[in-house]
Amino acid sequence: MTLRLPRPDGTLHPYVPRAEPRHIEPPPSAPTSRTVFAAAHVVADPYAAPFAEAAVAPPTATGRAGPARSAVDWDATLAFRRHLWSYGLGVAEAMDTAQRGTGLDWPTAAELIRRSTAEARSVGGTVVCGVGTDQLTGPAPIPLRAVRHAYEEQLSLVEETGARAVVMASRALAATARTPDDYQDLYGHLLRQATRPVILHWLGPMFDPALDGYWGSDDLDVATDTFLDVIHASPEKVAGVKISLLDADREVALRRRLPPGVRCYTGDDFHYPELIAGDEHGHSDALLGVFDPLAPLAAEAVQALDATGTDAFRALLDPTVALARHLFEPPTRHYKTGVVLLAWLAGHQNHFSMLGGLQSARSLPHLARAYELADGLGLFPDRESAEARMAALLDVYGVDTAYGA
Numbered sequence: 464m465t466l467r468l469p470r471p472d473g474t475l476h477p478y479v480p481r482a483e484p485r486h487i488e489p490p491p492s493a494p495t496s497r498t499v500f501a502a503a504h505v506v507a508d509p510y511a512a513p514f515a516e517a518a519v520a521p522p523t524a525t526g527r528a529g530p531a532r533s534a535v536d537w538d539a540t541l542a543f544r545r546h547l548w549s550y551g552l553g554v555a556e557a558m559d560t561a562q563r564g565t566g567l568d569w570p571t572a573a574e575l576i577r578r579s580t581a582e583a584r585s586v587g588g589t590v591v592c593g594v595g596t597d598q599l600t601g602p603a604p605i606p607l608r609a610v611r612h613a614y615e616e617q618l619s620l621v622e623e624t625g626a627r628a629v630v631m632a633s634r635a636l637a638a639t640a641r642t643p644d645d646y647q648d649l650y651g652h653l654l655r656q657a658t659r660p661v662i663l664h665w666l667g668p669m670f671d672p673a674l675d676g677y678w679g680s681d682d683l684d685v686a687t688d689t690f691l692d693v694i695h696a697s698p699e700k701v702a703g704v705k706i707s708l709l710d711a712d713r714e715v716a717l718r719r720r721l722p723p724g725v726r727c728y729t730g731d732d733f734h735y736p737e738l739i740a741g742d743e744h745g746h747s748d749a750l751l752g753v754f755d756p757l758a759p760l761a762a763e764a765v766q767a768l769d770a771t772g773t774d775a776f777r778a779l780l781d782p783t784v785a786l787a788r789h790l791f792e793p794p795t796r797h798y799k800t801g802v803v804l805l806a807w808l809a810g811h812q813n814h815f816s817m818l819g820g821l822q823s824a825r826s827l828p829h830l831a832r833a834y835e836l837a838d839g840l841g842l843f844p845d846r847e848s849a850e851a852r853m854a855a856l857l858d859v860y861g862v863d864t865a866y867g868a
Contacts, residue, residue, distance in 0.1 A: 466854060468831040469862060478835055480850050485841025487759035493551035493589075494765040497739060497746070498726065500553040500591060501754035501761070502560035504802050505567060505575065506539035509816040533562075533571035539812045540575070541582050546811060548588035550762035552754065554579065555629065557593040559670060560752040562799060564634065566818025569598035573620055580624035591662060591750075592621045596633040603638035607649060610635045614653050622658055627702065629662045629750075634673040643679035643689040650693045660702035662728065662750075665690060667708040669795045683713065691720055698722035705730045705750045709795075711738055719744055732791045732798070736780040739765075740773040752798060753787040756805040756842060786836040789829075797824040801833045808834060808849040809842060815856065827860045 467475040511534035544554050556579045557563060557572045567575070576592045583590040596613035599605050610633060621628045630653065640646055654661070668675040678686035694701050704721065706714045707730030715738070718727035729738040729747035738747040754761045760783060768776035790801040800821055807815040816822050834853045843849035 464850065466850065466857070467862065468835060469828045469857075469860075471826070471828045475862070480846055481838050481841055481843075482846075483841075484844050484846050485760075486844075487550075487763050489549045489759075490551050490762055490766050493553075494762070494769055496769045497765055498553070498728070498748040499551075499754065499761065499765055500555040500589075500728070500750040501547050501758055502555040502558040502750060502752040503544055503547060504755055504799060504806060505533075505561045505818065506536040506543065506803075506806075506812045507566075507814075507816050507818045508534040508536040509814055533567045533818050535567075535571060535575065535818075536812070537578060541578060543806065543811050544579055544582060544588070544590075545586060547755075547758050548583070548586055550758050551766075552758055552762060553589035553591065554583065555593070555750050556580070556590050556626070558629065558631065558664075558752075559593075559666065559796075560755060560799060560802065561593075562818050562821070563593060563595060563631070564597050564671070565796070565799070566821060569595075569617075572597070573617075576621060576624060576626070580626045583626075591627045591629050592624070593631045593664075594618045594621055594628045594661075595631040596635045599635050603635065605635040605639050607636075607639055607645060610639060611649055611652060614649075615656055618653065618657060618661075627659065627662065628657065629664050629705065631664045632666045632671070632674050632677055634671070637674050637677055640679060643685070643692075646677075646679050646689055647693055647696070651696055654693075654697040654700040657700055660700050662703045662705055663690075663694065663701060664705040664730070665707065666730070669709055669793070670707055671796055683708075683710075687713070687717055691717070694725060695722060698725060701725050703728050703748070706747075707731065709733050709791075714738060714747065715742070718747060732787045733784070735787070736764075736777050736784065739780075740768070740777055752802065753783075753790065755802050756790075756809070756837065757783055757787075760840065760842070783840060786833070786840060789832055789836055792829075797821070800825040801830070804830050804833055805837050805842065808837070808852050810845055810848060815852075827857070827862075830856065 465477045465479050468478045547554050557576050594617040596610050599613050678689040680686045703726035705728040711734035727747045728750035732753040764776050764779040791798045803817050
């Protein structure tokens with residue numbers, strides 16, 4: 464059957480879906496040459512109230528748009544994490560892929576962390592969890608001591624579960640800090656409080672405009688120096704860093720300056736194959752939102768890397784970059800919409816809705832192109848079901864005839 468998919472110029476073009484899906488069996492064990500985490504999305508409960516209506520408002524410096532509680536379908540959300548674990552990937556929980564600060568409030572994120580870490584223990588999965596300051600309310604700027612206490616509260620909860628913490632960038636800190644010293648003092652204090660080494664996350668403003676100037680400077684060279692000063696001051700408390708700047712050269716330069724034993728986890732959804740493959744000086748591990756929809760293919764690629772090296776790895780993963788670049792095109796922060804669309808089309812959830820109604824954050828042509836690229840990669844286990852769901856979405860958006868020559 465031929466689908467008629469919309470283009471940005473308003474025209475429809477014919478697309479013949481892939482004849483057969485790509486069957487990728489879960490590997491017998493986790494990868495050994497790289498540590499790989501998929502940042503996982505949450506499945507909204509479209510029938511619950513309130514449906515996080517306040518999260519529709521633009522994000523604030525504190526990360527809270529209002530008092531509404533997030534409505535999560537816990538069964539489907541945890542089932543998706545079991546899917547990721549079955550392919551040998553770790554789960555990065557309650558990160559920005561899970562709509563932290565854009566629909567997922569802190570009380571619900573805390574519940575997600577508790578449930579996900581318990582589920583990981585029951586199936587032998589690996590999980591790391593995001594620590595932020597999104598429980599803060601009120602207008603910015605927030606006093607630095609309040610930002611520190613918010614971080615400490617979330618760090619304590621994650622450590623109580625036994626999971627490793629990923630210390631995420633804070634909108635409240637970005638709005639309040641005035642100098643690099645403010646960042647060094649706060650992060651230094653937080654690292655001293657940590658009972659086990661953490662992963663530090665540098666999320667660039669392309670993912671969240673409220674984080675512009677993080678580490679105390681708009682000059683990325685100066686910001687990088689401050690970031691590295693924090694790490695070198697307490698290397699024994701830093702298990703790794705996650706770099707989400709969409710700048711491969713900067714990530715490579717930064718990882719070469721890390722202390723021994725501190726891993727670099729790429730969060731670069733544009734250049735991940737080359738960064739994970741690495742060079743004669745080292746490589747990046749992975750903590751990626753794009754590995755949410757790419758989990759089976761990512762697992763197959765890293766298994767190939769273990770078995771035969773970078774050529775086989777790149778041959779499998781390089782073709783996925785076109786999809787990743789499409790999902791993460793500007794405004795990059797709305798990449799979650801495409802991630803959830805693909806989860807629905809792949810059968811991991813029975814609806815295409817998101818916290819805060821953010822399924823509407825991308826245009827129909829964008830969604831259609833995401834379907835086309837994902838189908839070409841063979842990401843849909845049930846091709847006919849994915850095709851029927853895409854046709855239904857086209858119908859809802861008013862495409863007169865989804866099928867045609």
